Amino acid sequence: MDEQYMNYTPQDFKSDQEVRWCPGCGDHAILSAVQKALPEVSKQLKYNLERYVFVSGIGCSSRFPYYVNTFGFHGIHGRASAIATGVKVANPSLSVWQVTGDGDALAIGGNHFIHAVRRNIDINILLFNNQIYGLTKGQYSPTSPLGAITKTSPFGTVEHPFRPGELVIGAQGKFFARSLDVDVKLTAEIMVEAAKHDGTSVVEILQNCVIFNDGAYDYITDREYRDDRVIVLRHGEKMVFGKNRDKGLILSGLSLKVVTIGQGGFTMDDILVHDAYNPNPGVHMMLANMEYPDYPVALGVIRNVKDSTYDDNVRDQVLEVMKTAKIKSVDDLLNSGDTWEV
Amino acid sequence: MDKQKSVQELDEVVVRFSGDSGDGMQLTGTLFADASALFGNDVSTFPDYPSEIRAPQGTIGGVSGFQVHFGNRKVNTPGDYCDVLVAMNPAALKANAKWVKRGGLIIVDADQFNEKGYQRAGYKTFDAVSELNLQDYKLIFAPITNLTKESLKDSGLDNKSITRSKNMFALGMVYYIFDRPLNFTEKFFEKKFAKKPEVVEANKKVLRDGFNYAANIQAIPSTYKVKQATNLPKGKYRNINGNTATAWGLIAAAEKAGLPLFCGSYPITPATEILIELAKRKDLGVKTLQAEDEIAGICTAIGASYAGNFAVTTTSGPGLSLKSEAMGLAVMTELPLVIVDVQRGGPSTGLPTKTEQSDLMQALWGRNGEAPMVVIAASTPSNCFDYAFMAGKIAMEHMTPVLLLTDGYIANGSEPWRIPSMKDYPEIKPPIVPDGTEGYMPYARDDKRLARGWAFPGKKGIAHRVGGLEKDFLKGSVSHDPINHQRMVDIRAAKVQRVQEFIPEQQVIGDPEGDLLVIGWGGTYGHLYDAVNEMRASGKKVSLCHFNYINPLPKNTRDIFAKFKKLLVCELNMGQFANYLRMNVQEFNYLQYNKVQGLPFTVAELVEMFNQILEEK
Ligand SMILES: Cc1ncc(C[n+]2csc(CCOP(=O)(O)OP(=O)(O)O)c2C)c(N)n1
Ligand code: SF4
Ligand SMILES: [Mg+2]
Numbered sequence: 017m018d019e020q021y022m023n024y025t026p027q028d029f030k031s032d033q034e035v036r037w038c039p040g041c042g043d044h045a046i047l048s049a050v051q052k053a054l055p056e057v058s059k060q061l062k063y064n065l066e067r068y069v070f071v072s073g074i075g076c077s078s079r080f081p082y083y084v085n086t087f088g089f090h091g092i093h094g095r096a097s098a099i100a101t102g103v104k105v106a107n108p109s110l111s112v113w114q115v116t117g118d119g120d121a122l123a124i125g126g127n128h129f130i131h132a133v134r135r136n137i138d139i140n141i142l143l144f145n146n147q148i149y150g151l152t153k154g155q156y157s158p159t160s161p162l163g164a165i166t167k168t169s170p171f172g173t174v175e176h177p178f179r180p181g182e183l184v185i186g187a188q189g190k191f192f193a194r195s196l197d198v199d200v201k202l203t204a205e206i207m208v209e210a211a212k213h214d215g216t217s218v219v220e221i222l223q224n225c226v227i228f229n230d231g232a233y234d235y236i237t238d239r240e241y242r243d244d245r246v247i248v249l250r251h252g253e254k255m256v257f258g259k260n261r262d263k264g265l266i267l268s269g270l271s272l273k274v275v276t277i278g279q280g281g282f283t284m285d286d287i288l289v290h291d292a293y294n295p296n297p298g299v300h301m302m303l304a305n306m307e308y309p310d311y312p313v314a315l316g317v318i319r320n321v322k323d324s325t326y327d328d329n330v331r332d333q334v335l336e337v338m339k340t341a342k343i344k345s346v347d348d349l350l351n352s353g354d355t356w357e358v
Numbered sequence: 359m360d361k362q363k364s365v366q367e368l369d370e371v372v373v374r375f376s377g378d379s380g381d382g383m384q385l386t387g388t389l390f391a392d393a394s395a396l397f398g399n400d401v402s403t404f405p406d407y408p409s410e411i412r413a414p415q416g417t418i419g420g421v422s423g424f425q426v427h428f429g430n431r432k433v434n435t436p437g438d439y440c441d442v443l444v445a446m447n448p449a450a451l452k453a454n455a456k457w458v459k460r461g462g463l464i465i466v467d468a469d470q471f472n473e474k475g476y477q478r479a480g481y482k483t484f485d486a487v488s489e490l491n492l493q494d495y496k497l498i499f500a501p502i503t504n505l506t507k508e509s510l511k512d513s514g515l516d517n518k519s520i521t522r523s524k525n526m527f528a529l530g531m532v533y534y535i536f537d538r539p540l541n542f543t544e545k546f547f548e549k550k551f552a553k554k555p556e557v558v559e560a561n562k563k564v565l566r567d568g569f570n571y572a573a574n575i576q577a578i579p580s581t582y583k584v585k586q587a588t589n590l591p592k593g594k595y596r597n598i599n600g601n602t603a604t605a606w607g608l609i610a611a612a613e614k615a616g617l618p619l620f621c622g623s624y625p626i627t628p629a630t631e632i633l634i635e636l637a638k639r640k641d642l643g644v645k646t647l648q649a650e651d652e653i654a655g656i657c658t659a660i661g662a663s664y665a666g667n668f669a670v671t672t673t674s675g676p677g678l679s680l681k682s683e684a685m686g687l688a689v690m691t692e693l694p695l696v697i698v699d700v701q702r703g704g705p706s707t708g709l710p711t712k713t714e715q716s717d718l719m720q721a722l723w724g725r726n727g728e729a730p731m732v733v734i735a736a737s738t739p740s741n742c743f744d745y746a747f748m749a750g751k752i753a754m755e756h757m758t759p760v761l762l763l764t765d766g767y768i769a770n771g772s773e774p775w776r777i778p779s780m781k782d783y784p785e786i787k788p789p790i791v792p793d794g795t796e797g798y799m800p801y802a803r804d805d806k807r808l809a810r811g812w813a814f815p816g817k818k819g820i821a822h823r824v825g826g827l828e829k830d831f832l833k834g835s836v837s838h839d840p841i842n843h844q845r846m847v848d849i850r851a852a853k854v855q856r857v858q859e860f861i862p863e864q865q866v867i868g869d870p871e872g873d874l875l876v877i878g879w880g881g882t883y884g885h886l887y888d889a890v891n892e893m894r895a896s897g898k899k900v901s902l903c904h905f906n907y908i909n910p911l912p913k914n915t916r917d918i919f920a921k922f923k924k925l926l927v928c929e930l931n932m933g934q935f936a937n938y939l940r941m942n943v944q945e946f947n948y949l950q951y952n953k954v955q956g957l958p959f960t961v962a963e964l965v966e967m968f969n970q971i972l973e974e975k
Contacts, residue, residue: 031823033835069815071661074826081823082836087815089664090825091657092687098622098654102661103815105645107621110665110815128657131650252506308589330647334640340639349642350777354542355596356396358586358776 020064021323024055028065031085037076040272042197042223046144047083049200050113053207054084057111061211067111071100073125075117076151077223094125097132100139101326108327111211112139118312119149122158122178130187135326140207143180143218144197146155146225147232154228166228181304185297185319191217192304193317197224198237202248202315209317215325222313236313245308249316251292254284257312265351266312272302292320363573364580365537370429371584372437373532375525376454377446378415379408379422382525386444387424388772389529393542395597395774398586399428402884403599404436404958405770409627409710415471416478421453430585434884436771438960442535444472444528445914446502448486449479455490463496465531467524469503498577502527502568509567513560523564530568537581540565591776599772600764601628602743604672604698605635609642610743611696611750612668615786620667622647622658624677627710628766629700629731632672652677656684656697664824666790666814668750670696675704675717682724685759689729689850691824692801692810694753694788698746701765703956712956713767715880720935721761722909728847730854732756733909735763738970739885741777742768747783747908754788756857757809763908765930767958768881788812794819800834807860808853810834857911864912868894868901874972875922877948879905879935882959886928889964899970908935911942919946928964 029051037043057063068086072078074093081088087110091099100114114132121129121143132139148166149155155168159180163172184192191213195203203221210217222233236245247257247265255265262277264287275282294300300319306312343349359757375387384405395401404425413420427437439459445451447470458464466486476484483489487497506524513520533540544562551557572578598606611620623633637646645667649655658673663669673681678699688695703709704716721733732752736745742764749762791798792810800818801810813820822834830837831845866875868890878886883904893900903918905911919925927936928951936948951967953959 064818066816066818066821068666081825085821087821088823088825089661089691090823090827091660092683092826095653095657095684098649098657099661099664101647101654102620102622102658102663103665105647105658106618106659106662106665106667107814107816128648128654131654156790330645334643334645337640338643343639343641345780346606346613346642347780349606349609349639350596350780351594351823353596354392354396354397355594355777357594358590358592 021058024058024065026051026055028162029054029082029084029086035080035083036079038227040226041076042146043077043080043144045197045200046142046203046221046223047080049203050084050207052200055206056204056208057211060208061111063111063280067109068113069103069110069283070113070115071096071103072115073117073120074151075120075149077115077117078120080115081290084134089293094120094123095128096120097128097141099124101132101137104137104139104327105330108138108331111275114139114353116141116143118143118145118147118157118159122180122183126158130183133184133187133189133218136323137326138214138216138328140210140217141219143220144223145180146223146229148225148229150225150228179305180218181318182301184218185301185304189218190215190319190321190323191317192220192300192319193217194220194222194315196233198224199315204284204318209320213320213324228276235308245312246315249290249292249303249314249318251290251317251320253290254287255290256287256307272306272311292317295321298338359872363578365583367583367585369431369584370427370433371442371536371582372425372427372440373442373959374423374425374440374454374457375442375444375528376421376423376450377525378412378449379413379420380415381422381446382522383422383424383446386529387426387565389546390532391426391428391544391772392597393533393538394426394428395595396542397538399430399584400433400587400590401426401428401597401772401774402433402436403405403772404767404972407711409631416447416449416475418449418479420455421450421781423450423454429939430587431589431825432587434888435958435961438962442532444532446525446528447479448454448475448481451486452479452490453483453840455492458495461494463498465498465500465528467502467528468499469501472505499569500531505567505571506564509564510560513563514556514616515560523561526561526564527568528967529566531572534569535563535581536570536580537583540569562703579640593776595774595776597772598740598743598775599770600736600739600742600768601631601700601770602635603740603775604736604746604764605632607743608636608670608696608750609639610746610783611754611786613642613780614783615668615750615754615788617668617788619644620659620662620669621645621672622649622655622662622669623672624649624655626653626674627679628702628769629672629674629677629698631769632698632700643727652680653684657680659695660684660688660691660693663695664691666812668694668754670698672698673699674702675720676701676707678717678720678724683726685731686725686727686729687826688759689725689731690826690829692757693759694757694812695759696746696749696753696762697759698762698764700769701763703954709956711766713765713881713930713958714954714956715765715882715930715934717763718908718931718938720952721763722938728851730851732758732760732854732857732908733763734760734907735880735905736768737880737904737906739768739771739773751784751786752857752860754786755809756807756853757789757812758854763880765881790814791820793817798822800824801832802831803849808849808856858913859909861912863914864903864905864918866901866903866918869899870901870918871921872899872901873922874898874900874924874926874968875919876900876902876968877905877925877927877935877939878902878929879908882928882930885959885961885964889968890960892961892965893968898968898972908938916943917942924949924966924971928959930959931956
């Protein structure tokens with residue numbers, strides 16, 4: 017057994033293909049984060065490079081597999097979850113990553129997406145959410161906010177968007193995390209956690225499309241106020257945020273509430289501790305749904321719960337049945353049941 | 359038992375069981391067919407049932423039928439008309455009387471021929487015999503419901519279970535008439551109800567009481583004997599239906615190739631039984647994924663194929679429509695994949711439980727772009743095994759999706775099958791790319807088959823990317839180069855065409871030249887075969903050319919056609935194969951005989967048509 021997995025660098029995960037995203041597109045940063053995360057994943061999980069398979073649908077984001085020097089499958093629009101599921105069931109020892117856009121995963125592929133999550137197949141889904149159809153040049157997507165003006169909604173959209181976290185948890189998702197394209201370090205850290213989680217891991221990455229939806233996330237990515245408008249959650253740590261780390265989340269009645277530590281009688285003791293491992297999805301759902309300006313936007317691993325996985329269950333069932341099987345070959349099968357001689 | 363009754367010997371007999379869809383006619387027919395096969399007859403069956411699970415009771419729409427043809431020689435069809443009809447209610451009689459041979463025997467449950475029963479079935483009078491013109495038939499009005507109640511009054515079963523057993527009383531009667539042993543069916547009860555001995559006993563009792571009742575009544579003057587078939591090839595036999603044979607053929611291909619079988623599928627009539635059969639076969643390592651829809655069915659299969667399993671997806675017409683885009687992806691990525699389409703009446707939801715050769719054009723062309731695919735068709739219930747196996751072999755060795763067409767008629771129909779041995783089947787050697795291949799080129803091809811290599815993820819040194827965008831001729835990376843695109847379109851077509859070198863030559867049944875060549879494909883084989891033989895027996899120069907390999911066509915197709923004065927393409931659609939032949943073998947004039955009634959051909963109508971064509975100038 018050679019131990020290549022100890023020695024990879026990001027360079028090993030760069031393919032020879034020229035990266036074709038628009039200059040300034042958030043996808044570049046996400047690619048860097050993945051290339052940074054994979055050596056760490058390899059080290060921690062003892063994965064050699066040939067174990068990785070990147071599967072995608074169609075969209076700007078779905079070009080991703082061409083740019084990582086691993087096995088890759090660029091599928092058809094919306095079907096990446098299904099293709100990735102097939103890869104994983106066929107060979108459970110592979111580390112399967114799905115790269116998908118908000119249209120790819122939540123519009124045309126919504127059905128496959130929720131069913132992958134429900135089955136808890138052990139794949140990692142990287143959902144690049146730019147709230148727009150990039151590749152087809154700027155139509156609204158299922159995550160575009162109500163009223164968004166785009167090419168196909170010149171007077172503003174009249175439909176309510178999906179919140180990916182809510183959808184994932186609603187589909188009984190066991191792992192949901194969120195990051196910002198610009199925060200390469202955090203994204204890479206989350207990728208490692210996603211890889212280590214057995215089951216479907218969904219990582220939503222808020223991604224800027226410079227061409228068709230530029231600045232959609234400026235309100236939280238801008239250095240000037242990022243710290244006051246996002247909260248980075250880490251399991252076992254207090255839910256505090258703010259430039260001065262003086263704001264925190266408490267439970268007030270059945271809702272979360274933002275308080276300032278040292279004001280209104282609130283102390284650090286009142287602030288919630290993040291429990292990503294709690295099977296009860298209640299608080300996770302509230303955290304995932306927090307929106308600016310009422311709340312900070314939650315980043316980090318919001319939910320990370322253990323449960324049996326589809327691929328393990330498939331394999332175990334086959335092995336279990338085979339153990340006591342009377343039919344061991346096709347010849348046995350053909351000769352089973354009622355037969356007679358002529 | 360009354361030994362006075364005369365015994366007549368017959369070569370073959372057709373029995374049709376019919377009743378309400380809740381009357382258990384499919385089971386009754388299946389048991390009769392199994393008993394006949396195990397007894398040693400050759401058998402062919404035709405289940406004909408409504409698409410509603412429980413259509414309104416007693417109505418024509420709710421009638422379910424099962425026809426069994428058995429004989430002391432090879433039997434090729436379930437028979438056009440029946441010698442014996444069992445009708446469990448007035449609706450069944452009304453719907454099926456036209457399928458009984460003149461003078462045939464009709465057994466009805468007299469207890470159901472009451473006012474309500476007549477009205478539900480839409481009779482105008484309360485006299486079925488006159489209204490349906492059955493004066494020339496032998497009708498036996500047996501009080502089956504009441505006799506069943508009487509038979510089971512001490513069984514301890516509840517009323518509902520008792521009335522549900524009346525099909526077994528009727529079956530007992532038919533067993534008497536055809537002198538069938540009861541032990542096969544009794545064994546079936548013992549197995550099926552192993553945990554409920556009182557149910558086993560009850561069923562055995564009704565079956566026997568039905569048998570004895572038939573022995574004792576005057577209305578049945580004679581019994582019939584159909585001897586064991588002796589001219590069948592020697593060997594060990596079993597009964598098999600088309601869907602089971604398809605499932606097993608796929609497993610056989612996986613075993614020969616030494617790869618696990620993966621099936622991604624979504625339930626749809628009449629294809630579901632393939633998924634059901636595969637799901638049972640965990641003992642042979644089969645992985646089945648019941649997907650969220652047909653698109654996921656094929657896409658999981660494509661993913662599994664990419665990762666190195668022998669992958670299949672199974673469906674019927676509407677599901678095939680959903681798979682179109684993904685079939686194109688399989689063509690583009692040049693991965694092995696078998697798509698099974700068990701055809702049913704269309705368009706749209708159409709006639710879910712009825713047969714039709716509905717999807718040939720969809721199979722051949724139903725994709726965007728130039729997306730050629732190998733298309734083959736099975737033609738009998740048992741040869742679904744062989745063609746499923748061949749579909750797997752071609753897919754894996756030629757690195758291409760293969761579409762296997764069957765249809766509701768052969769999928770649900772069953773026949774005795776001489777059990778083959780896997781050692782008699784050819785090897786399957788997919789071009790698997792070895793670990794650490796130097797200078798691996800994803801789209802480099804072998805000269806013989808033009809197949810690219812199959813490079814499984816997890817193997818060292820051959821990491822590569824594939825996808826639906828046009829590929830570079832060798833490297834497989836994305837290419838928008840105009841000349842490259844032309845080359846790739848050409849080579850994908852050539853690869854499929856090259857399969858011609860690896861399939862058997864087309865056979866002709868009958869003389870290699872003559873006045874009329876009957877041309878068919880797929881599930882119409884049995885009927886065309888019998889009809890052509892009947893013509894030949896009366897001295898007509900008619901032969902049959904029945905296709906299983908459709909794209910590509912066998913090499914000698916043109917040479918065969920050239921030797922006949924007239925060509926008649928017979929299909930259960932409006933002429934899809936005829937038009938395909940017009941495109942591909944253009945120099946001939948193709949006459950057509952088409953039928954789209956959700957039913958197989960009858961031999962009688964074919965013979966009439968053939969004669970008519972021979973007479974025309
Ligand atoms: C079957 C099908 N329908 C439509 C398209 C056109 N199409 C390609 S990508 C896309 C939307 C992509 O949006 P998203 O998934 O958000 O990806 P992004 O480009 O924003 O990364 C659409 C509609 C297609 N390729 N295939
Ligand atoms: S269109 Fe938008 S999403 Fe697509 S590459 Fe350009 S910036 Fe990125
Ligand atoms: Mg998008």
